[in-house]
Amino acid sequence: MQPIIDVxxxxxxxxxxxxxxxxxxxxxxxxxxxxxxxITGPSGSGKTTFLSVIGGLRQAYTGSVVVxxxxxxxSSEQARVKVRQQIGFIFQQHNLLKSLTALQNxxxxxxxxxxxxxxxxxxxxxxxxxxxxxxDKIHYKPDQLSxxxxxxxxxxxxxxxxxxxxxxxxxxASLDKQNGYEAVSILKKLAKESRTTILLVTHDYRILDVADxxxxxxxxxxxxx
Amino acid sequence: xxxxxxxxxxxxxxxRQLIFDHTKLMVAICGVLFAxxxxxxxxxxxxxLYASATSAPVNLDGDLFLMHKxxxxxxxxxxxxxxxxxxxxxxxxxxxxxxxxxxxxxxxxIETRVKRTLMVYGFDPDSSSFRIEAINNxxxxxxxxxxxxxxxxxxxxxxxxxxxxxxxxxxxxxRDYSVAIIGLFRMGVSFAADGNVVTSDLNFMxxxxxxxxxxxxxxxxxxxxxxxxTYVKGELEKLLDESTNIFTYEELLHFERDYWxxxxxxxxxxxxxxxxxxxVGLVIVYQILFTDITNHRNEFATLKAMxxxxxxxxxxxxxxxxxxxxxxxxxxFMLALSLYHLAESQIFMPMPMTAAKATSVLMLxxxxxxxxxxxxxxxxxxxxxxxxx
Numbered sequence: 001m002q003p004i005i006d007v008x009x010x011x012x013x014x015x016x017x018x019x020x021x022x023x024x025x026x027x028x029x030x031x032x033x034x035x036x037x038x039i040t041g042p043s044g045s046g047k048t049t050f051l052s053v054i055g056g057l058r059q060a061y062t063g064s065v066v067v068x069x070x071x072x073x074x075s076s077e078q079a080r081v082k083v084r085q086q087i088g089f090i091f092q093q094h095n096l097l098k099s100l101t102a103l104q105n106x107x108x109x110x111x112x113x114x115x116x117x118x119x120x121x122x123x124x125x126x127x128x129x130x131x132x133x134x135x136d137k138i139h140y141k142p143d144q145l146s147x148x149x150x151x152x153x154x155x156x157x158x159x160x161x162x163x164x165x166x167x168x169x170x171x172x173a174s175l176d177k178q179n180g181y182e183a184v185s186i187l188k189k190l191a192k193e194s195r196t197t198i199l200l201v202t203h204d205y206r207i208l209d210v211a212d213x214x215x216x217x218x219x220x221x222x223x224x225x
Numbered sequence: 226x227x228x229x230x231x232x233x234x235x236x237x238x239x240x241r242q243l244i245f246d247h248t249k250l251m252v253a254i255c256g257v258l259f260a261x262x263x264x265x266x267x268x269x270x271x272x273x274l275y276a277s278a279t280s281a282p283v284n285l286d287g288d289l290f291l292m293h294k295x296x297x298x299x300x301x302x303x304x305x306x307x308x309x310x311x312x313x314x315x316x317x318x319x320x321x322x323x324x325x326x327x328x329x330x331x332x333x334x335i336e337t338r339v340k341r342t343l344m345v346y347g348f349d350p351d352s353s354s355f356r357i358e359a360i361n362n363x364x365x366x367x368x369x370x371x372x373x374x375x376x377x378x379x380x381x382x383x384x385x386x387x388x389x390x391x392x393x394x395x396x397x398x399x400r401d402y403s404v405a406i407i408g409l410f411r412m413g414v415s416f417a418a419d420g421n422v423v424t425s426d427l428n429f430m431x432x433x434x435x436x437x438x439x440x441x442x443x444x445x446x447x448x449x450x451x452x453x454x455t456y457v458k459g460e461l462e463k464l465l466d467e468s469t470n471i472f473t474y475e476e477l478l479h480f481e482r483d484y485w486x487x488x489x490x491x492x493x494x495x496x497x498x499x500x501x502x503x504x505v506g507l508v509i510v511y512q513i514l515f516t517d518i519t520n521h522r523n524e525f526a527t528l529k530a531m532x533x534x535x536x537x538x539x540x541x542x543x544x545x546x547x548x549x550x551x552x553x554x555x556x557x558f559m560l561a562l563s564l565y566h567l568a569e570s571q572i573f574m575p576m577p578m579t580a581a582k583a584t585s586v587l588m589l590x591x592x593x594x595x596x597x598x599x600x601x602x603x604x605x606x607x608x609x610x611x612x613x614x
Binding site: 085169 | 230234238241242244245246521523524526527528530531532533534610611613
């Protein structure tokens with residue numbers, strides 16, 4: 001079966017000339033549909049950079065990065081935007097729009113899809129918020145929700161578009177143990193139901209047990225598999 | 226459906242963001258409202274200036290008008306020889322000619338005895354030099370020595386002349402010369418004079434003893450009915466010497482309006498005020514849009530990561546600008562409307578709210594918000610999804 005993410009000998013560096021700072025040094029990895037992969041490693045090991053290359057947010061120039069059948073090396077912004085629309089992003093901060101309710105925030109993902117009617121968008125967003133346990137808070141604004149609840153809204157926002165891949169960067173960093181574990185469990189449960197691939201960068205050893213596979217990055221290299 | 230969403234979704238997001246922070250929305254609306262009112266008042270005063278500047282010539286009753294070439298405007302005329310006007314009679318199409326004398330003079334308020342300058346018009350009472358019925362009805366009465374008519378649209382500082390006439394207290398002084406006010410007419414004040422008095426040519430010479438009937442300020446020419454004004458004007462230009470200008474009625478109005486628009490700094494001042502209002506509004510709207518983008522940088526970057534295009538956010542910014550323009554214009558228009566009424570009732574300046582004026586201010590406000598948006602969208606490139614992880 002064709003892997004959903006296929007990375008061959010990826011190199012990536014910041015800066016230019018004498019100031020070149022290599023961050024990723026020849027990474028090779030394949031990830032199958034439905035896999036939940038955790039990436040850990042010390043600060044500066046390049047795991048966040050790796051995630052942003054996979055997400056099509058940074059342009060890489062050497063090696064091969066094929067995501068959902070699209071080669072990202074020397075690709076156009078347009079091609080990457082197209083792939084990004086099939087990826088759910090969860091950031092360290094929830095990054096919800098303060099002026100919108102939970103329902104409206106989640107609907108933002110669906111507004112890119114012009115096939116849906118306004119009613120379908122509302123129904124899907126409500127269903128997803130119910131799935132993350134916020135069915136009674138859909139009209140609350142981020143200010144009226146707790147940290148854990150906000151992160152669950154952002155999980156709902158990432159998943160509501162039925163993405164093939166979810167990329168998450170330290171989603172539990174701003175949450176306590178209880179809330180963090182709950183958020184990741186919800187993410188895992190929903191992903192498993194729809195066979196969504198998850199790539200999750202974390203420092204948080206409390207959530208390692210959700211993973212199918214754990215990658216450890218150090219100095220731009222994969223240490224163990 | 227697609228194209229509607231293309232505009233509708235950014236507009237809806239812009240609207241939701243605007244109404245979220247009431248304080249900021251109020252500040253933004255006040256900024257646009259302020260610019261709006263400022264521009265409305267500047268244009269209102271300017272148009273009032275042009276309208277009132279022509280309040281005297283618009284009421285003159287003639288086909289062609291003669292003024293000295295060195296006259297800048299009717300309110301500060303250069304005298305020329307009456308014989309020059311008489312020569313116009315040599316053209317067979319000219320039916321009659323009448324002189325008009327003008328002079329600024331202090332008028333004593335009957336009650337407070339405070340003196341204030343107004344314009345005195347002296348005309349031949351055998352002619353109908355004005356298109357004002359109240360003047361024409363009193364032509365015989367004005368032939369009496371030391372009689373004048375008073376413009377009831379003059380500023381109130383001259384006193385309640387109407388009531389005083391009714392109370393038989395109609396004696397006052399113009400240039401320390403005693404006259405009797407025997408009636409009222411309606412003409413309107415201008416930036417040159419706060420009030421107007423009309424009298425006969427002979428009475429004018431009594432008020433201005435240094436003036437001479439042979440030296441006139443404006444010549445009024447009446448043509449035989451059916452003759453062409455432009456043709457006769459051309460003929461007269463050949464006949465008369467080069468010291469005078471000949472105007473048709475329309476040309477005289479233009480000449481007077483252009484004087485205030487270009488020669489006097491007043492036209493420039495109001496134009497400058499309009500631009501300043503526009504710039505202040507621009508800066509306020511830009512500030513609001515700019516801080517909005519800065520505050521939402523992470524959220525916008527997240528949406529970009531999710532696949533939203535740069536164009537979407539540009540539309541959000543312009544939609545915000547458009548909403549601010551509309552939300553500010555509506556109260557701005559209402560406020561300007563009441564200020565216009567106040568100006569008309571309190572300082573007796575004609576300030577009509579015309580559709581043309583409202584449209585041009587709306588266009589100015591829209592352009593102001595558009596340009597503010599144009600400057601603000603540069604800030605959007607700071608929202609880079611690559612920095613989000």
